[in-house]
Amino acid sequence: MKTLTLSPKTTTLFMRILAVIVMIYMILEILPLFDNSIEKGILFYYTLIIAIACFISAIGMWKLSRWSVILYAVATLALIPGFIYLNSWDGSTLFTLILVMIGAAANWRNLK
Numbered sequence: 001m002k003t004l005t006l007s008p009k010t011t012t013l014f015m016r017i018l019a020v021i022v023m024i025y026m027i028l029e030i031l032p033l034f035d036n037s038i039e040k041g042i043l044f045y046y047t048l049i050i051a052i053a054c055f056i057s058a059i060g061m062w063k064l065s066r067w068s069v070i071l072y073a074v075a076t077l078a079l080i081p082g083f084i085y086l087n088s089w090d091g092s093t094l095f096t097l098i099l100v101m102i103g104a105a106a107n108w109r110n111l112k
Contacts, residue, residue: 011110012064018103019061022072025096026054033086047082050075061100066111069104073097 030051033044053075060068076097083089104111 008110011107014103015061015064015107015111018100019058022054022058022061022096022100025092026051026058029083029093043082043085047079047086050079050082054079064111066104066108069100069111072100 030048033047054072057068057072057075060071076093080089080093083093
């Protein structure tokens with residue numbers, strides 16, 4: 001059985017594009033949380049901390065590290081309930097998670 005393994009140059013380009021997508025997406029998802037009409041309770045801080053973990057994982061994706069993909073998956077799955085409760089989730093969180101998982105699966109051997 002032949003496995004899909006991309007070249008190191010393709011992996012670098014692909015993972016860095018994913019890192020930029022994750023960073024832009026997290027900025028767009030976090031901005032509505034800073035609206036003054038939203039109560040700044042425990043859920044706000046929970047969502048903010050998990051979003052910061054997603055930013056850290058995006059930096060790790062830029063550096064081509066395996067831990068960043070695992071951290072992103074865990075943080076995104078933990079972030080979904082907060083976004084649903086705050087009514088700021090539209091399904092794109094799940095889409096970016098699937099996109100990162102497909103990219104990581106294709107590039108796993110080239111990640112450090």
